[in-house]
Amino acid sequence: MPKMLCSCGNILRFGDIPCKIQYNFISDVDYDKVQGLVDSEELYIQMKMFFVCEECKRLWFFWDGFDKPPQEYVPSK
Numbered sequence: 673m674p675k676m677l678c679s680c681g682n683i684l685r686f687g688d689i690p691c692k693i694q695y696n697f698i699s700d701v702d703y704d705k706v707q708g709l710v711d712s713e714e715l716y717i718q719m720k721m722f723f724v725c726e727e728c729k730r731l732w733f734f735w736d737g738f739d740k741p742p743q744e745y746v747p748s749k
């Protein structure tokens with residue numbers, strides 16, 4: 673199963689479909705280009721995603737796809 677190590681030491685496993693730690697999102701600019709009835713697969717391809725660590729609540733944003741390293745966001749205390 674695909675996995676990555678969070679900075680807190682927790683292992684994020686993201687092989688499940690659907691994946692409970694994965695969130696998909698699309699910018700308003702990109703969504704504005706979507707017209708009419710939407711094919712869910714096509715919309716999915718345009719989405720970016722982030723993972724949430726269930727231990728420390730860090731977010732790992734893949735702004736440029738899975739090929740590039742994710743950006744880490746740490747919640748304030």
Ligand SMILES: [Zn+2]
Nearest residue numbers: 678680725728
């Ligand atoms: Zn973590």
